[in-house]
Amino acid sequence: MTTLARHTPLIPLPAGPARIIAATGAALTLASTFLPWTWTTAFPGNLTVTGYPGGLQTITLAGAALSLLHVLAAHRLRGLRWLAPTGTTAPTVLLALGTLATTWYTLGAIARQLGGLVNLEPGGLLAAAGSLLALLGALALPTDLPHPDGPAPGPLRRLRHTFTTRRPHPAAPLPAWADLLLIAAAFALGLLLFTYGVDAEYGELFVGYLLLTIAGLAALGRSGLTARLTTLTARHRTLTLTAALLTAACFPLTLTNDTYTNLATSILIFATVALGLNVVVGLAGLLDLGYVAFLGVGAYAAALVSGSPESAAGVHFPFWAAVLTGIGASLVFGVLIGAPTLRLRGDYLAIVTLGFGEIFRITMLNLNGKTGPDITNGSMGIPNIPDLDIGGFNFGDTHDLLGFTIGRFGNYYLLMLLATIAVVLVFRRAADSRIGRAWVAIREDETAATAMGINAFRLKLLAFALGAALAGLAGTVQSHVITTATPDQYQFAGTVPPNSAFLLAAVILGGMGTITGPVVGAALLYLIPNKMDFMQDYQLLLFGVALILLMRFRPEGLVADRRKQLEFHDDAPPEGA
Structure with missing residues (x-):
């Protein structure tokens, strides 16, 4: 007779300490954005001010705040459970990873442009340590990986399972006015994100925005919020099309x-x-x-x-x-x-x-x-x-x-x-x-x-x-x-x-x-x-690498129809699941 060992983390720690570590790291990263990361304004965005974030610090601030919220949601805290309908910790890992990538990219760009790590202030070092601590704590959270009696799954299998999509728990139906507000909020958020990317004034800011946006969108998909929003828009198709048209028409007014x-x-x-x-x-x-x-x-x-x-x-x-x-x-x-x-x-x-x-x-x-x-x-x-x-x-x-x-x-x-x-x-x-x-x-x-x-x-x-x-x-x-x-x-x-x-x-x-x-x-x-013209000499190389990674990990494309999902993924849930 076999048993299932559940809640297998990537890093072997109890769930309680792992949450504390992840939350502490996210909080430290968030606090570091209110401290100077460098001593000179030569780096774009003015990261020398104490008291409020600027430039790429705002990207790190957003990532750290979202990571902290998802750590609390992974604890199934009342009032935040809607952030993780699937009950998996994968969104926490993805957001912590995106925050780490944005933060360390910023610090690396500062060191490269200004001439070494000596140009970093204590706030920058605190951001590096906090983002790394948050990621380690997120990786130590339980992943609900079952396995028979025998050797525990290896780190690669556990990490892969961390990013496996699970079906969201059924949600109670909402009144029509709540559906309207949710659809409007979703399109408003999309307009805000796209406007921020198009309006980015320099390449380094756009790269940081892109890193966190990719991680954030992946986290939305793994959390089950994207599936719920898709169901909601399918239920109100006319309203969704109208909101999309109005959002697109308002776009030039935001630039x-x-x-x-x-x-x-x-x-x-x-x-x-x-x-x-x-x-x-x-x-x-x-x-x-x-x-x-x-x-x-x-x-x-x-x-x-x-x-x-x-x-x-x-x-x-x-x-x-x-x-x-x-x-x-x-x-x-x-x-x-x-x-x-x-x-x-x-x-x-x-x-x-x-x-x-x-x-x-x-x-x-x-x-x-x-x-x-x-x-x-x-x-x-x-x-x-x-x-x-x-x-x-x-x-x-x-x-x-x-x-x-x-x-x-x-x-x-x-x-x-x-x-x-x-x-x-x-x-x-x-x-x-x-x-x-x-x-x-x-x-x-x-x-x-x-x-x-x-x-x-x-x-x-x-x-x-x-x-x-x-x-x-x-x-x-x-x-x-x-x-x-x-x-x-x-x-x-x-x-x-x-x-x-x-x-x-x-x-x-x-x-x-x-x-x-x-x-x-x-x-x-x-x-x-257009936004990464400072890497113009490497654009075709990066373009080729991106296509290779896409064909390896998501061959059906970023937005795939049902036929392609079934064709490329044998483990896709059945129709209507």
Whole structure:
């Protein structure tokens, strides 16, 4: 007869002392943020002040406070049990780990920039010791790992079990007004976090924010709060969509600099193109490595008819006509390229689409009046595209809205938000339709789908054309935002998105076949290189390492649908659990 030895900690300590150690370490780390960490203001953020935190100290303060709350919640303290519905200590470990990473990164950056550890004040040393103590105490908390009689599980198995998701305990239903408040609070918190990341003034602050945010989001998932919020939003779908739209519309009002609004507009453009590629790759399973060319076709088509003085067409269409021109041109190119190539599969299709992307870029270079007709001005592109003017509303002017000033990029952000919503609706309707189910069948097994009577070629061509049209829509707006269209913007790979490699990575990173996934992936892949320009020489290396880690530990993507979870994880709970 076997017995189960439960509550196996990573570090063999009783539960009571482990909680005390973790709580003490978190409290010391929190207190250290009110002390100076360095003696000079040469390090950004002014970490020399006693009495209140500044710069990266605020990140450590938030991590330490959350770690302390979760230590108390792991003790099942009344009033804090809602923080850990699963009853596991994994969120405590994750938050302590994120706080340690942020704190030690800050201290390492201080030592590197100022010339050694001698530049650290006692507050910084206290933060290092407190964050390490909090992590050790969290690792010593019980993990509820059962095992038969015999040798205790090794440290690696116990650590892996620490990060294993458990189902949350059933929650009592709340009144409708409480559901409304929770959904509003969740979106407000998301807006606050995203605004803080976009508004980060220097790279070191963004890195600290990123480290703690990753740990915090993972802790939310392990605690069961994400699952409960998902259930809540599914119950109130219309309310959730309305809250999401209002949150996104309010985003430019929260920024302090129009440059950051420009960054947010570029993220929306990148996300919209990634959603279009998600139709091709995520739904139909067609590996397209030259997709950014369709973005370029839409941008060049709109640039030629939007009244630029350097345009060879010499016409000025209204915006709606320019949009239709960009969409139509991309749609035609999608059909022309797809018709002869979509009879190929797998690697052969990928090679052909990669070739199309390069052919488009080289063609735009050669249409310069010397090596070809004078249409695109070669490497100079089509500059000086005028700002949009829709019904007397000039997008290049500053406007006042409810007491807030909306600049040029804020205007284009709101326009691009409407375009993104249109693309999301098209993707959602297509995915839920009979055609969308046929695309999924082709993606899973084209031979079996054909045997069941599905016209695979026609449906693949439809997916290719729809994806190209959505990219053309985004390209039309992009050409007006950046006021130019040049060939070097539409390459297969590079350090600056959008390009085909980053678009494909955004779809895979976020989660193929989902709506939220490519948006999240595009936001991360566009925001991180812009905020970490001080590591520009290592961006592609870090990008490759991140993709390797993602494929190893979360191959279904950051936001995965049910099918992918069951495909990649044999231990996933059954449907409806």
